Structure formats: structure tokens, C-alpha cells
Amino acid sequence: MTKRATDRLSDLKAFAAVAQAGGFRQAARALHVSPSGISDAVRRLESHLGVCLLHRTTRSILPTEKGKQLLERIGPAFAELAQALETATSSSNRPAGTLRLTVPVNVSRLVLPQLLAPFLKCYPDIKVEVMAESGIVDFLSAGCDAGIRYDDWLEQDMIAVPVGPREQRFATAAAAAYLDRHGRPRHPQDLMKMDCLRSRFGGGNLEIWHYQRGDDVYQLAPSGPLIYSAGTATDLGVASAVAGLNSCA
Numbered sequence: 001m002t003k004r005a006t007d008r009l010s011d012l013k014a015f016a017a018v019a020q021a022g023g024f025r026q027a028a029r030a031l032h033v034s035p036s037g038i039s040d041a042v043r044r045l046e047s048h049l050g051v052c053l054l055h056r057t058t059r060s061i062l063p064t065e066k067g068k069q070l071l072e073r074i075g076p077a078f079a080e081l082a083q084a085l086e087t088a089t090s091s092s093n094r095p096a097g098t099l100r101l102t103v104p105v106n107v108s109r110l111v112l113p114q115l116l117a118p119f120l121k122c123y124p125d126i127k128v129e130v131m132a133e134s135g136i137v138d139f140l141s142a143g144c145d146a147g148i149r150y151d152d153w154l155e156q157d158m159i160a161v162p163v164g165p166r167e168q169r170f171a172t173a174a175a176a177a178y179l180d181r182h183g184r185p186r187h188p189q190d191l192m193k194m195d196c197l198r199s200r201f202g203g204g205n206l207e208i209w210h211y212q213r214g215d216d217v218y219q220l221a222p223s224g225p226l227i228y229s230a231g232t233a234t235d236l237g238v239a240s241a242v243a244g245l246n247s248c249a
Contacts, residue, residue, distance in 0.1 A: 007044075008045070008048070010041060011041040011042070011044050011045040011048075012045065012070075012074055013031070013078070014027065014031065014033075014037075014038050014041035014042055014045075015041070015042050015045050015053055015054075015067075015070070016071060016074060016075070016078060017030055017031055017038070018038060018042060018054065018061060019053075019054065019061075019062075019067060019071055022060060022061055022062075023060075023061055024038050024039050024042075024061070042054060049066075049070075051064075051066045052064050052066065052067075053066060053067035053070060054067055094123075094125060095123050095125065095126055096123075096125035096126060097125075097126060097127070098126070098127045098128075098129060099126055099127070099128050099145055099146070100128075100129045100131070100143060100144040100145050100146075101129070101130050101131065101144060101145070101146055101147055101148065102131045102133055102137055102139060102142050102146075102147040102148075103130060103131070103132055103133070103147060103148040104132070104133065104134075104148070104149070104150070104231055105132045105133065105134055105231030105232055105234075106230075106231050106234070107132075107148045107164075108130060108132040109234075110168070111148065111163070111164040111165070112130065112148075114164070115163065115164060116128060131144060132231075133202070134201075134202040134229055134230065134231045134232045136149075136202065136203070139158075148163060148164075170209075172191070172209070173241060174241060175241060175242055175243065175244040175245075176244075177244035178241075178244045178245070182194055182195075188209075188211040188218040188220055189218070189220075191209070191220055191222045192220065192222055194222065194224075195223075195224040195225060195245075196209075196222035196223065196224040197224055197226050197227075197228065197237045197240060197241055197245070198221075198222070198223070198224060198226075198227045198228075199227070199228055199229065199230035199233075199234065199237060200227055200228070200229055200230060201230050202229075202230070202231070206221065206227065207230060208220070209221070209222065225245070226240055226245065228240075
């Protein structure tokens, strides 16, 4: 708001106070300003509008017809402003509004269900909108206030705090029927001889399977007949493994 607009608003406030109080002194006391300041404000407003807003007599001050019309328009506006200020003050100590989050699909399935219910119960004036994405999106360009990311996807200039489980691990599993046909792997390297289901991340990279026991670390890229989208099509991969198609990680 410009200074001129602010001055006009102050002049309107002074005029409304005089009309409601029926005098300059009474209005000055209500606004905690000098009577001369109130008088100057009303004169500025009348000069700007080019009309007389108040009938001034030695006994009373009453709004003119134009003044009444102006009061009818600005009265509800001032009342709404007062209500807005009261609402802001009453809720200043309690978080309120809409919180928009962007999260990986797996987080929306595995992490958020445990966090959202207690959070919303604690902050009933907050509404949460969740955008579950298979790829990585920029918080601001997506119109979000915050997001949840795994460490590898965390942008360096973001302020981060840990939420949910500190570690998440994937389990390699297979249907009993598949293991009956092909035998049980005894070592991670045995998976390279088996049909495996692989997932592809939103960036296009296939998931690498990691195994570790003590100081021994293995990173595998097995092959198989099915590649599914990580996050958005995880249910397809799990269902295919349960059906005995092959193993699943």
C-alpha cells in the first residue's frame, strides 16, 4: 500500500469516527489524536472527493447525504478489517492454515500414515495437502511449503530435520513356489542367476540392490522379465512376486 493510499485510509477512519461520535473532540478522544488532526483529516478527504461530507453547526455535526452514502460503503469494510485483525490476533499463538507437502510415493505409504494423524490432532486448525510424486520436484515451483526427502535426494540449500524412521531397509523376497522351482539363494551373488524384479526411479535409473554383512558389501544389478516404476507401481511388483513370477526386492 502506498503512502497516499495509507493517508486516504486514515482520513476515512477519521471521518467515520466523527460521524459516529457526533463531534471532533469525541472522535479525537476515541482515536487518541488531537481534535485539530481529526479536523484536518476530514478537510483533506472532502477536498479530495470534492464534496461536503459533514454538516457543521455550533450544536451538532451530522453527515450530509454524500457523507451518509460514504458511511454506508466504508462501514462494512472497516468492520471486516476489524474482524480480520481480531482473528489474526486470536490465532497468533496457534498454527493455522494449509500446509502443502511434496513427498515420494513410498513416504506417503510408509511414513506419513504414522505421522499425520497425531499431527492433525495436535494442530486442528491446520489442513495438510499431500502431493505424492514418483520423481523429484522443486518445492517452490510445485507450490509446496515443505517436503520429505531421502538423504540422497536432499537439496543442499534446504533446511532439514529428521522425520519418521531414521533407517529404512528393503527385504529381498520370493514366493515359495518360485523357490521350490529354482532353489534358495545362499549368497547375494546367487541372485545373479535368478529372475529378479527390478524397479526404476523417476530419474530413469534402475534400482541397485545393496547387501552388507560386517565389512563385506555387495551391490548387485540382477536381471529379470519385469521392470516397474519405483513408488507408483510397487504394488505391481509385489503382486507379481507373490504370484510366483520370480523374486522381488
